[in-house]
Amino acid sequence: MNLKIALLPGDGIGPEVLEQAVKCLQAVEETFNHNFTYKEALVGAIAIEKKRNPLPNTTLELCKEADAVLFGAIGDPKYDNDPEAKIRPEQGLLRLRKELELFANIRPVKIFPSLIHNSPLKKDIISKTDFIIYRELTGGIYFGEKKINAEGTVASDLCEYSEKEISRIAHLAFKAAKNRRNKLTLVDKANVLESSRLWRKVVTKIGESYPEVVLDFLFVDNAAMQIILNPRQFDVILTENMFGDIISDEGSVIGGSIGLLASASVGDENALFEPIHGSYPQAKGKDIANPIASILSAAMLLEHFGLFEEAMAVREAVDKSLEKSVVTPDLNAKSQYGTGQVGDFIAHNIVDSE
Amino acid sequence: MNLKIALLPGDGIGPEVLEQAVKCLQAVEETFNHNFTYKEALVGAIAIEKKRNPLPNTTLELCKEADAVLFGAIGDPKYDNDPEAKIRPEQGLLRLRKELELFANIRPVKIFPSLIHNSPLKKDIISKTDFIIYRELTGGIYFGEKKINAEGTVASDLCEYSEKEISRIAHLAFKAAKNRRNKLTLVDKANVLESSRLWRKVVTKIGESYPEVVLDFLFVDNAAMQIILNPRQFDVILTENMFGDIISDEGSVIGGSIGLLASASVGDENALFEPIHGSYPQAKGKDIANPIASILSAAMLLEHFGLFEEAMAVREAVDKSLEKSVVTPDLNAKSQYGTGQVGDFIAHNIVDSE
Ligand SMILES: [Mg+2]
Ligand SMILES: [Mg+2]
Numbered sequence: 016m017n018l019k020i021a022l023l024p025g026d027g028i029g030p031e032v033l034e035q036a037v038k039c040l041q042a043v044e045e046t047f048n049h050n051f052t053y054k055e056a057l058v059g060a061i062a063i064e065k066k067r068n069p070l071p072n073t074t075l076e077l078c079k080e081a082d083a084v085l086f087g088a089i090g091d092p093k094y095d096n097d098p099e100a101k102i103r104p105e106q107g108l109l110r111l112r113k114e115l116e117l118f119a120n121i122r123p124v125k126i127f128p129s130l131i132h133n134s135p136l137k138k139d140i141i142s143k144t145d146f147i148i149y150r151e152l153t154g155g156i157y158f159g160e161k162k163i164n165a166e167g168t169v170a171s172d173l174c175e176y177s178e179k180e181i182s183r184i185a186h187l188a189f190k191a192a193k194n195r196r197n198k199l200t201l202v203d204k205a206n207v208l209e210s211s212r213l214w215r216k217v218v219t220k221i222g223e224s225y226p227e228v229v230l231d232f233l234f235v236d237n238a239a240m241q242i243i244l245n246p247r248q249f250d251v252i253l254t255e256n257m258f259g260d261i262i263s264d265e266g267s268v269i270g271g272s273i274g275l276l277a278s279a280s281v282g283d284e285n286a287l288f289e290p291i292h293g294s295y296p297q298a299k300g301k302d303i304a305n306p307i308a309s310i311l312s313a314a315m316l317l318e319h320f321g322l323f324e325e326a327m328a329v330r331e332a333v334d335k336s337l338e339k340s341v342v343t344p345d346l347n348a349k350s351q352y353g354t355g356q357v358g359d360f361i362a363h364n365i366v367d368s369e
Numbered sequence: 370m371n372l373k374i375a376l377l378p379g380d381g382i383g384p385e386v387l388e389q390a391v392k393c394l395q396a397v398e399e400t401f402n403h404n405f406t407y408k409e410a411l412v413g414a415i416a417i418e419k420k421r422n423p424l425p426n427t428t429l430e431l432c433k434e435a436d437a438v439l440f441g442a443i444g445d446p447k448y449d450n451d452p453e454a455k456i457r458p459e460q461g462l463l464r465l466r467k468e469l470e471l472f473a474n475i476r477p478v479k480i481f482p483s484l485i486h487n488s489p490l491k492k493d494i495i496s497k498t499d500f501i502i503y504r505e506l507t508g509g510i511y512f513g514e515k516k517i518n519a520e521g522t523v524a525s526d527l528c529e530y531s532e533k534e535i536s537r538i539a540h541l542a543f544k545a546a547k548n549r550r551n552k553l554t555l556v557d558k559a560n561v562l563e564s565s566r567l568w569r570k571v572v573t574k575i576g577e578s579y580p581e582v583v584l585d586f587l588f589v590d591n592a593a594m595q596i597i598l599n600p601r602q603f604d605v606i607l608t609e610n611m612f613g614d615i616i617s618d619e620g621s622v623i624g625g626s627i628g629l630l631a632s633a634s635v636g637d638e639n640a641l642f643e644p645i646h647g648s649y650p651q652a653k654g655k656d657i658a659n660p661i662a663s664i665l666s667a668a669m670l671l672e673h674f675g676l677f678e679e680a681m682a683v684r685e686a687v688d689k690s691l692e693k694s695v696v697t698p699d700l701n702a703k704s705q706y707g708t709g710q711v712g713d714f715i716a717h718n719i720v721d722s723e
Contacts (some may be wrong), residue, residue, distance in 0.1 A: 019646075135494050135597050156528060161563035168532040170567035174510060175525035184555050204611075209515035213524035236618040243489050244599065261615060264590040268597050336400075 016320060017053045021081035023074065023111075025059040027294025028105060028354075029087025035306035035358025036313040039332070042365040043317065044324045054081070058111070059104035059294075065310025069107030075114055077286065083316050084115070086289035086307065112152065117280035117287055119184045120259065121191075121284070124246070124266040124276075129337045130346070133271030136243065141269060146249035147186040147195070148266060151323070152280060154180045155210070156226060157256050168202035176210045176255065181217040187281065188253040189225040194323075197228050198250035202238045202258050204221055208231035215256060242266055267291060273347060274305055276319040277312035279319060286319050288312040302353035305343040307333055311363055324369070332364035370674060372405045375435035375539065378427065379413040380458060381648025382445030382658035382708075385443025388660075389660035389712025390439060393686070396719040397671065397679045401522045408435070410711055412447035412465070412502040413648075429468055432639065434627050438465070440643035441663065446597045446650055466506065471537045471634035471641055473506040475545075475669070477629075478600070478620040483691045484700070487625030495623060500603035501549070502620060503542040504613025506634060509564070512564050530564045530609065536569040541635065542607040543579040548677075551582050552604035568609060586592065589616070596620055621645060626700060627661055631666035633673060638671050640672040641693050642666040656707035659697040661687055678723070686718035 024035065037053060044051050046244045054313035056074035063069050069089075078084050089104045126134070128142045134141045159173035192199045201218050203211035215232060222230040233241065235258045241248065254262060267273050276291045280367055290308030310333060317326040336342060341360045343351050352360075371467050376391065378384035387390045387490060391407060398405050410428035417423050423443075443458045480488070480498045513527035546553045555572050557565035558654045571588060576584040587595065589612045595602065596619055621627050630645045644662030650656045664687060671680040689694060698704050706714075 118474040135490055137489060137491060140489050157561045159525070163563055163567065167567075167570075169529065170530035171513070171527055172562045173525055173527055174563050175523065178522040186652045207511045208526045209517055209524040210526050213517065213521075216521075236614045238483040239593065239615045243619065260590045261593045265597065265619070269595045366674040 016322065017048070017085065018047045018320065020051055020053050020128065020316070021078045023057040023058040023078070023084060024055065024361075025089045026061055026091050027088050027296040029059075029089065029294055029298050031302070031306050031354050032290065032306040032309035033085060033298070034324065035354060036309040038358050038366060039310050039329055040313050040316075042330065046328065046365055046367050047322070049322075052269060054235075058107045059089035060094065062107060063102055063104060064282070064365050065127040067102070069104050069224070071112045075111065078115060079287070083319065084111075084285065084287040085313060086287055088294035089294065090239070090294040090296070093352045100229050111287070112280055115285040115287065116153070116282040117285065118151065118153045119187050120152040121262070121279040121281060122148045122150065122263040122266065122276070124148065124316070126270045127272055127275065127334070127337055128234040130272045134269060136246075136269050138337065139245060140244070142369040144270065145229060146246065146247040146252060146266070147191060148252045148254070148263045149184055149191065150243050150254055150263055151180065151184050151256045153256075154249075154345070155256035163295060174208070174210050174257070176213055178213065178217050181214050181281070182221060185218045185221045187251060188251050189221060189228050192251040193225060194226045194243045196250040199228050199230050200232065200249055200252050202233065202235050202252055203255035204235050204258075205232070206234060206241075210255070238262055239265060242269065248345050251320045263363060267307065275307045275311065277308050278314045279312070286316070288316045289317075289354040293365060295347060299342060302355060303344055304354045305345050306354050306358045307336070310358070324367075327359070328367065330363045331368070333362045335364050336361050370403045370677065372403070372437065372674065373435045373668050374405055374407050374670070375432045375434070375438045376407050376409040377412040377438060378409065378441040379443045379648065380445050380568040381442055381653045382421070382647055382648040383413075383443065385498035385654070385656070385708050385711035386644065386658050386660040387439060387441040388664040389708060389715070392716040393664050393683055393719060394667050396552060396716040397683065399675075400516035400682065400698070400719055400721050401679050403676075403679075412461045413617070414705070416461060417456055417458060420458070423458050424464045426556050427455075430629060431463065432469060433720040435639070437673065438469075438639065438641040439667060439670060440641055442644065442646065442648035444648040445648070465641070466634055469641065470636040471639065472505065472509070472534070473541050473635045474506040474617070475633040475635060475647070476502045476504065476617040477669070478502065478624060480624045481626055481629065481688070481691055482628045484629070488623060489625060490600075490623050494521065494598070495600060495632050498600040498624070500600065500606060500620070502606045502613060503538055504607070504608055504617055505534065505538050505610045509609075515685065516705065528562070528611070528626045530563050530567055530572050532550070532567065535568050536575060538609060539575045541576060542605050546580060546582045546605040546659060553582050553584050554603055555584065555606050556606055556608035556616060557586065557591050558612075559586070559695065561586060563611070580630045591646045592616055593619060597624065607715055614636050627660045628663065629660050631669050633669045635673065636676045640670070642670045642673075656709060656710045657698055659699050660708050660712045661690070664712070678721075682719045682721065683715075685722070689718050690715050
């Protein structure tokens with residue numbers, strides 16, 4: 016397969032972890048005989064510094080032309096400590112998501128057996144947990160009309176959804192369930208919210224086209240409990256923007272390895288892959304940043320294009336690094352391995368198991 | 370102190386657990402020389418059966434005249450299995466909260482050391498957790514304008530808050546913090562929502578009147594993580610209706626003893642106290658229902674009227690029953706104690722430790 020991949024290293028540890036992800040993609044190219052091309056562009060604080068724009072036009076054009084975007088990290092303490100700053104690194108990512116119409120945020124929650132002791136949950140509850148959250152990313156209350164009266168005493172936000180917005184992500188989630196364990200859970204608050212009732216109606220209707228997928232429903236307050244009490248019950252969770260924000264952040268901590276989690280933001284024409292961790296500027300250039308989340312975001316990229324065997328080869332190489340403790344010091348304080356060495360180990364262990 | 374208490378036993382195990390709570394209040398009267406009067410009224414399925422109304426007028430009048438309402442439980446499978454039923458038991462409680470203008474829902478999350486093994490969280494994370502959630506109960510998106518267009522393809526819900534709605538519950542929460550560890554955390558999403566920014570502005574202003582209370586802020590998605598990662602950090606959490614629904618349900622399961630949790634719903638003129646568990650109709654009349662949540666709701670009633678020593682005496686008696694395993698079979702499968710015996714034990718152990 017030929018793929019044009021835009022590389023956006025961004026700030027902090029972004030460049031060094033992204034470099035390891037690219038190593039792994041190159042190993043996949045070689046092992047499985049694909050042809051990926053990579054073009055790099057500026058985003059975030061570094062783009063503000065060099066181009067006075069957190070998302071320069073050349074970067075946006077490159078991303079639009081690419082099949083996929085591999086993203087490092089964004090953010091710099093210089094801006095965090097200045098609440099008055101009008102131009103901020105994070106705007107680069109937000110605008111990019113909007114321009115590329117990335118309407119679905121995908122967050123896998125999967126437990127690494129060798130890291131299970133890091134989980135805040137007891138082992139018998141968390142072990143074998145493996146689910147994936149499809150969160151609607153461009154609608155709902157975060158983007159609805161905001162009002163405040165002249166006196167500043169009454170404020171409101173509107174949560175609005177259309178059938179079309181629900182339908183396009185629902186199809187993605189059902190397709191994902193078909194490739195997994197055939198279970199889809201819609202998280203909503205349909206006993207109270209009109210918008211949730213529309214979600215339920217539209218998703219139920221679409222479900223008829225996926226008869227092999229069992230669809231069930233959970234109110235968001237109950238979902239917040241079930242993720243703690245019995246996370247194994249979930250396969251694919253589908254939900255609206257704000258519920259997805261809460262539920263996916265809750266889900267991200269139960270495994271105890273939040274620094275290893277990857278995510279995808281997907282649209283009809285494009286897709287962006289990134290670790291969920293931030294730019295961690297304190298670690299920049301010290302060769303201690305953990306590249307695994309970035310490498311796993313590359314695995315999600317491969318899956319997005321149907322390269323499941325290739326993605327599995329990456330995941331197995333990652334598992335091997337964890338099992339053999341070829342990891343950065345955040346996972347093993349005694350470890351002597353740096354960012355680049357971990358990346359090399361994983362890339363070298365990408366093999367075709369057929 | 371003289372208190373007029375309305376007793377609403379309701380359905381299922383409601384009557385039998387409420388009876389134990391009353392025993393304990395009577396023990397408090399005797400021990401601490403108070404004078405409480407009790408009047409009972411119908412609510413829920415039993416009220417529908419006898420009066421064709423889940424909240425008969427006589428019940429509402431009784432509650433309005435009372436200083437506080439002690440509530441059992443509500444709900445009957447007959448209605449749960451009939452989605453077409455127009456009159457439902459739960460309407461009785463919802464209307465009562467509305468009529469009494471109970472705008473603050475208060476949910477303590479406190480760990481019982483003897484039940485810590487039931488928690489889904491690891492012991493070192495959950496131990497010594499002790500916080501209380503103040504959830505706004507009558508405003509926000511659950512009660513905002515709901516719309517659906519004629520074609521049924523676009524639906525919306527409005528989240529609206531006024532300064533007054535925020536202010537009255539904020540004062541309650543600050544006062545609670547003053548009586549505890551002087552820390553208040555406002556949970557919101559002020560980086561995105563206009564209504565959250567109003568919450569932050571109003572709560573910050575009110576905080577100036579409570580200089581001894583340290584106020585901090587947490588976005589709701591981060592709060593959903595922190596409750597799992599480090600629940601000990603919280604003292605009083607204040608939040609709007611929907612965030613409170615999610616966060617308090619999440620909080621209710623981390624202790625592993627959801628069946629023992631009590632709650633209060635408080636207004637300017639009245640207050641209602643109830644266990645958070647349901648009517649559990651399968652256990653009705655079998656003398657196996659756990660009365661502790663109902664007894665702890667009576668302790669919250671005492672605290673509401675400033676009877677802190679009395680409430681502490683009730684809590685210490687409950688702790689004793691747990692330590693000595695004088696508990697119902699849900700907490701100890703080998704236990705021979707019934708609902709009434711546990712109630713008797715706790716009531717007999719209410720002593721003035723002065
Ligand atoms: Mg979030
Ligand atoms: Mg709830």
